[in-house]
Amino acid sequence: MRKRAIFLSATVLLFILPGIYLTNLAPNTEIAWVVAILLLTVFLFTFEIVPIDVAAISVMVFLGFTTLIAPMMGLDEGLININNLFNGFASNAVMSIIAVMIIGAGLDKTGVMNIVAKQIVRVGGTTETRIxxxxxxxxxIVSCFMQNVGAAALFLPVVKRIGVRAGIPISRLLMPMGFCAILGGTLTLVGSSPLILLNDLILNANNQLPPDQQMESFGLFAVTPVGLAMLLVGIAYFVLFGRLVLPKGKLQEESNGSSEYFQKTYGINCVIREVHVPKGSPLIGQYLKDFE
Structure with missing residues (x-):
């Protein structure tokens, strides 16, 4: 609790002090406050005092709130027109990123990744150079249609399960997975947030340029040749030099399910058994003590 209070105090100081200091250096007061708010946003995103989504919404709301406290900030009017406060949600880039995150959550809920894990173990066996x-x-491939972080998070339980079954330390599988998730994001336009933002900036710039000077926007698979080459090189690197560069981790033991849970939680050493009672059995509706 005390550490959190210190962080909050540092946040306030990081916002107020630069704002006061930059007022004397910046060409005008508006620029000074914009830089101060930018520093505050970076601080919140870096240290995650509050969840990132809460920080983003809070900064957006505060920008609109400056309309009410403009005289106190030394401004004639707010930093942004409140009528344009939510225009960012009309951006193609923002909506594309949100849609990709929804796709990732849907794949996680459907259990598709369990099927993927079984197929990888069936084809790759227990050999590290094949897995x-x-x-x-x-x-x-998955990360080319969703965000890199989402793809990596989606495969975390899969990699753990594969590592246990194949007898390979999970740390030796996570690093190739993480890097290839990043490289796979360059296969399509929707797999990488910077590419989405860049394409959106090109479209906005074309609206202000004459027809003969407009730039061609990216198609969905315009970056695929470059991204595919990068992904193949990344995979080849880990296959050829993985034994030298990958960390030596400890092999994780497979969980025993409910038995292990009861042992860790309640200190009970037991073995869980399942019994199938067929239809029409006289045991239906009775308690265990009735026929022991």
Missing amino acids: IPLISGTVG
Whole structure:
């Protein structure tokens, strides 16, 4: 609690002090406050005092709130017109990123990744040099249609399950997976947030340029040749040099399910058994003590 209070105090100081200091250096007061708010946003995103989505919405609301406290900030009017406060949600880039995150959540809920894990183990066996390219290639393909972070998070339980079954330390599988998730995002336009933003900036710039000077926007697969080459090189690197560069981790033991849970939680050493009672059995509706 005390540490959180210190962080909050530092946040306030990081916002107020630069705002006061930059007022004397910046060409005008508006620029000074914009830089101060930018520093505050970077601070909140870096240290995650509050969740990132809460920080983003709070900064947006505060920009609109400056309309009410403009005289106190030394401004003639707010930093942004409140009528344009939510225009960012009309951006193609913002909506594309949100849609990709929804797709990732849907894949996680459907259980598709469990099927993927079984297929990788069936094809790759227990050989590290075969499992690494399978995992890396699969993550790369998935991440080209969703955000890199989402693809990596989606494959975390899959990689853990594969590592246990194949007898490979999970740390030796996570690094190739993470890098190939990043490289796989360059296969399509929607797989990488910077490419989405860049394409949106090109479209906005074309609206202000004459027809003969307009730039061609990216198509969905315009970056695929470059991204595919990067992904293949990344997979080949980990296959050829993985034994030298990948960390030596400890092998995780497979969980025993409910038995392990009861042992860790309640200190009870027991074995869980399941019994199938067929239809019409005289045991239906009775308690265990009735027929022991």
